[in-house]
Amino acid sequence: MNFALTEEQALLRDSIGRYLAETQDFETARRIMRMPNGFSRSLWQGLAELGLPGLLVAEADGGLGASLTDAALAAEELGRHLAAIPFATSAVLAARLLAAAPPASAARGLLARVAAGDRIVAVALDEPGGSTGLPPVATRALPVSGGYRLSGRKIVVVDGAIADDLIVSADLDGTTALFHVTPDGPGLALNRYATVDGRSAADLAIDGVVLPEDALVLGTGAAAALDDGLDAARLMLAAEALGLMERALELTIEHLKTRMQFGRRLSDFQVLTHRVSEMVVRRESARSILYRGLALAKAAPLDRGRAISATMVRVLQSAEFIGSQAIQLHGGMGMSDEGMVGHIYKRLRVIGKTHGDLIWHMDRFIANTADGRAVA
Amino acid sequence: MEFEFTDQDKAFRAEVQAFLRDAVPADIARRTRSLVHTPKDDLVRWNRILFEKGWVAPHWPKAFGGTGWTPMQIYIFEEECAAADAPFLSYFGLRLIGPLLYTFGSEAHRAQHIPGILSGDVFWCQGFSEPSSGSDLASLKTRAVRDGDHWVITGQKLWTTEAHFADKMFCLARTDPDLRPQKGGLSILFLDMNQPGVTVRPIVTIDGGHSVNEVFLDEVRVPAGDVLGRVGQGWDQAKFLLGHERVTNAQVPRSKRELALLRTIALKETRGGMALAEMRTIRERIAEIEIDLAALEWSVLRELFATPGGAKSQGTASALKIVGSEIQQRIADLTADLLGAKAMATIAAASDRPNERPGDAADHAVGVVERQLFFRATTIYAGTNEIQREIIARELFAGH
Numbered sequence: 001m002n003f004a005l006t007e008e009q010a011l012l013r014d015s016i017g018r019y020l021a022e023t024q025d026f027e028t029a030r031r032i033m034r035m036p037n038g039f040s041r042s043l044w045q046g047l048a049e050l051g052l053p054g055l056l057v058a059e060a061d062g063g064l065g066a067s068l069t070d071a072a073l074a075a076e077e078l079g080r081h082l083a084a085i086p087f088a089t090s091a092v093l094a095a096r097l098l099a100a101a102p103p104a105s106a107a108r109g110l111l112a113r114v115a116a117g118d119r120i121v122a123v124a125l126d127e128p129g130g131s132t133g134l135p136p137v138a139t140r141a142l143p144v145s146g147g148y149r150l151s152g153r154k155i156v157v158v159d160g161a162i163a164d165d166l167i168v169s170a171d172l173d174g175t176t177a178l179f180h181v182t183p184d185g186p187g188l189a190l191n192r193y194a195t196v197d198g199r200s201a202a203d204l205a206i207d208g209v210v211l212p213e214d215a216l217v218l219g220t221g222a223a224a225a226l227d228d229g230l231d232a233a234r235l236m237l238a239a240e241a242l243g244l245m246e247r248a249l250e251l252t253i254e255h256l257k258t259r260m261q262f263g264r265r266l267s268d269f270q271v272l273t274h275r276v277s278e279m280v281v282r283r284e285s286a287r288s289i290l291y292r293g294l295a296l297a298k299a300a301p302l303d304r305g306r307a308i309s310a311t312m313v314r315v316l317q318s319a320e321f322i323g324s325q326a327i328q329l330h331g332g333m334g335m336s337d338e339g340m341v342g343h344i345y346k347r348l349r350v351i352g353k354t355h356g357d358l359i360w361h362m363d364r365f366i367a368n369t370a371d372g373r374a375v376a
Numbered sequence: 377m378e379f380e381f382t383d384q385d386k387a388f389r390a391e392v393q394a395f396l397r398d399a400v401p402a403d404i405a406r407r408t409r410s411l412v413h414t415p416k417d418d419l420v421r422w423n424r425i426l427f428e429k430g431w432v433a434p435h436w437p438k439a440f441g442g443t444g445w446t447p448m449q450i451y452i453f454e455e456e457c458a459a460a461d462a463p464f465l466s467y468f469g470l471r472l473i474g475p476l477l478y479t480f481g482s483e484a485h486r487a488q489h490i491p492g493i494l495s496g497d498v499f500w501c502q503g504f505s506e507p508s509s510g511s512d513l514a515s516l517k518t519r520a521v522r523d524g525d526h527w528v529i530t531g532q533k534l535w536t537t538e539a540h541f542a543d544k545m546f547c548l549a550r551t552d553p554d555l556r557p558q559k560g561g562l563s564i565l566f567l568d569m570n571q572p573g574v575t576v577r578p579i580v581t582i583d584g585g586h587s588v589n590e591v592f593l594d595e596v597r598v599p600a601g602d603v604l605g606r607v608g609q610g611w612d613q614a615k616f617l618l619g620h621e622r623v624t625n626a627q628v629p630r631s632k633r634e635l636a637l638l639r640t641i642a643l644k645e646t647r648g649g650m651a652l653a654e655m656r657t658i659r660e661r662i663a664e665i666e667i668d669l670a671a672l673e674w675s676v677l678r679e680l681f682a683t684p685g686g687a688k689s690q691g692t693a694s695a696l697k698i699v700g701s702e703i704q705q706r707i708a709d710l711t712a713d714l715l716g717a718k719a720m721a722t723i724a725a726a727s728d729r730p731n732e733r734p735g736d737a738a739d740h741a742v743g744v745v746e747r748q749l750f751f752r753a754t755t756i757y758a759g760t761n762e763i764q765r766e767i768i769a770r771e772l773f774a775g776h
Contacts, residue, residue, distance in 0.1 A: 001378070001379055001380060001381060001382075001448065001677065001681055002377060002378045002379075002681060003377055003677075003678050003681045003682070004377070004681075005377060006377070006378075009377060069377050069378070069379070073377075253772055253773070256773070257773060267773045270766070270769070273765075273766075273769035273772070273773055274762070274765040274766065274769060276769060276772060277691075277764075277765035277766075277768035277769045277772070278765065280691070280695065280768055280772065281695045281698050281699060281768070284675055284692070284695050285668065285671040285672065285675065285699060286671070287678075288671045288672070288673075288674035288675040288677075288678060289667070289670060289671035289674060291377070291379060291674055291678070292379075292670055292671070292673075292674040294377075294379060295379030295380075310666075310667045310670055313663075313664075313667050314667050314668065314670075314671050362660060362663060365663050365667065366659050366660065366663050369659075369663065369666075
């Protein structure tokens with residue numbers, strides 16, 4: 001066990017951090033929020049040149065073959081700089097699903113382009129009345145001559161509005177399968193909308209979309225691959241949340257040091273500084289449980305799910321506290337759209353609803369806990 | 377960063393488990409599970425067992441009686457001791473004055489005092505807090521005045537844990553009334569608890585138990601040489617203690633054990649024919665605690681593996697204390713809640729007071745109510761949590 005960064009890890013973190021510090025100040029981030037779908041392809045391409053989209057992809061598939069722990073360092077920098085890019089979606093979840101596809105398949109071919117950042121792939125899982133992308137799936141895939149016919153509805157597809165390609169879950173003969181769908185084909189209608197963090201999502205109405213045979217990304221094993229890919233994406237979102245929390249704390253401390261009221265600095269008021277101390281305490285808990293989640297990311301599925309839901313519960317609770325208190329301690333300035341803390345808070349809120357919320361994670365944690373089992 | 381436990385650590389854990397299986401006497405284990413205040417005799421016996429094994433002071437440098445284990449091994453050892461219901465050894469000798477002696481003490485003082493601390497033949501108490509000086513040591517009133525070859529100590533100490541067990545006290549006193557405490561006005565002196573002028577009065581805490589005391593010092597004479605290190609070093613020595621036990625106050629091993637006991641109680645206690653462990657509200661409360669405890673454990677690991685010699689933030693230790701003490705309370709609170717109405721009364725061991733058990737209270741209920749009450753103290757002692765938040769804030773807002 002070792003908590004110090006390796007030389008490679010420090011290099012990775014610094015290269016991403018430096019690039020974002022140079023190109024992505026808060027005004028830039030706000031400008032991107034006003035662009036179509038809240039997305040800047042030039043920011044994405046800049047980060048792609050640093051290898052970000054292929055970080056977790058194996059070298060044989062055109063990536064860098066980094067570990068989840070390495071990638072978490074990069075994700076933390078994304079949070080710190082409020083970088084609106086589809087990292088967890090395309091570079092983590094979609095990349096892992098494509099990597100699980102059979103060798104020499106069309107999906108594996110797409111993976112190399114995802115790793116290069118040339119294609120952005122969103123994953124469509126949630127359905128009306130359903131939750132968090134796990135079976136059963138109401139969207140149906142019917143085998144037809146030469147391929148499949150897909151019908152159903154998908155909602156709140158994160159980054160679906162900016163995706164070049166979609167991976168869609170559907171029921172195929174009673175088991176969950178994953179299909180590669182292009183967003184502009186016939187039979188598919190996208191409803192794109194903004195999310196509160198200035199990014200975007202989409203709903204899909206899939207009405208008899210005809211797919212070729214090689215559109216099948218994964219048949220058997222899709223559920224397990226989804227489980228694994230979602231957990232990896234969650235860890236990256238947790239790391240991003242940590243970077244957001246760090247930034248919110250820095251801004252709040254700076255504000256308390258400089259803002260004068262009643263002839264005194266706000267940092268002279270214990271009722272305020274002790275609130276910040278509590279924010280620090282909860283950030284530390286979040287960082288610790290993130291490391292624990294990363295440590296258990298390769299455990300057997302039941303233990304992994306339990307550990308990663310524990311991570312998400314603690315991180316999301318810390319995020320809500322730190323985000324909301326950062327606004328509170330900024331006073332009226334915290335409510336302004338021109339201030340950064342409000343945007344940090346909104347991004348934290350969206351993270352808290354992506355691939356499972358607090359309720360979902362607490363449910364899974366309890367479901368994966370055997371009675372009388374000692375604390376892991 | 378890389379988060380794997382080594383095979384050596386796993387083998388070490390097995391070795392410790394094998395030793396503890398037979399080493400912890402059953403009667404001591406039973407009392408450790410149920411009593412808030414460990415009897416002195418249990419402390420003496422367990423200290424002796426570990427001393428003979430050579431494992432009594434793993435956290436000390438090897439040259440002074442430590443084991444030479446890695447921080448991870450020490451943590452594993454403490455976790456396994458808690459899991460085996462071994463009592464937590466008396467804090468004041470092994471955790472406080474021992475480290476003070478090998479860090480600040482003269483050769484003669486080390487030779488005089490360390491053997492008795494390790495063997496458990498000499499018990500110590502800590503004379504720091506006073507009626508008007510709890511967390512604020514700068515306001516200390518106890519005076520030590522030179523009179524020829526002696527110091528004459530007069531004052532009053534409060535909340536002195538285990539003073540009634542102790543053979544000796546290390547006493548913080550003002551040795552120079554003209555100097556500010558921070559600027560050389562304080563020293564730590566050694567005194568015998570059975571000498572003239574020392575009076576110990578028990579303080580019964582809200583749980584009905586006794587481990588803290590009031591100690592009156594009335595012209596207590598100690599030889600001029602019985603000062604730890606140099607005269608006037610007391611402030612630095614007290615500050616050293618504040619940062620020395622960085623992870624102990626997190627109390628993770630004990631809380632893990634107590635959460636495990638809570639789970640077994642939740643399986644046995646029922647409401648309306650249903651085990652509490654099946655109730656959604658209970659499962660969720662247990663889960664919340666377990667998750668926070670897991671985070672705390674990893675905060676402790678981060679601290680144990682921090683770069684040796686790297687800058688140590690006092691605020692980090694404070695954060696561990698805040699979370700650790702709050703979790704101790706949450707576990708004790710929930711454990712008592714599991715007993716329902718029976719938690720209106722304290723529940724003694726059957727062998728002690730057979731006629732005073734409410735309802736069908738089972739053995740697992742013994743001591744639960746007392747613990748819940750006494751654990752109000754966890755957020756007060758070792759620096760109240762408000763003081764800990766102030767320490768964190770001062771680091772954050774340094775220079776402002």
